[in-house]
Amino acid sequence: QKEVEQNSGPLSVPEGAIASLNCTYSDRGSQSFFWYRQYSGKSPELIMSIYSNGDKEDGRFTAQLNKASQYVSLLIRDSQPSDSATYLCAVNNPGGSARQLTFGSGTQLTVLP
């Protein structure tokens, strides 16, 4: 079983819709959770971090964390074509090393004009 799994995608949504990206993780000791956005041919860029159960909002982005269910999600409201990218979920503490991150394989999002 992979330590961090994301919905495989690709995911297409119309402009203005809500895009929902999901991630599950296996290590109950994980404490830090991140979402990265990666445009084609570019490096990953950190867009959200979350550490506590509940929701965290930043502009059009909302990260949701449920540690009991070992589930992290990213909602993108009012999706724009510029949001088209691959979104990577990352979780710390694989095997007890708090400073390492394990990444999911990513979900490719396309926002259709």
Place this chain on the structure above:
Amino acid sequence: DAEITQSPRHKIIETGRQVTLACHQTWNHNNMFWYRQDLGHGLRLIHYSYGVHDTNKGEVSDGYSVSRSNTEDLPLTLESAASSQTSVYFCASSEAPMGYGYTFGSGTRLTVV
């Protein structure tokens, strides 16, 4: 401004040759990481370092080595390149302890022919 730079951006080498990929950061981060990114596998950890003279193997370390002689640099060496090492390589750094996620370099696309 602080940054993390990788060089070269692109490299083509012959099978069996040795090559070193450079990573230099001016964030003064103690933690540095090397990942490779391949279709279907996401980002996989090759080696990492938590400080000067500290190096550790990641999940895909065979055929790679690193050294850390100062805070700023973590070069990645492929001792005898193989076609299976054709990939995009990303260097990243982070604060210690982990809390802010990684900052990634722009990547090196390596092709082994």
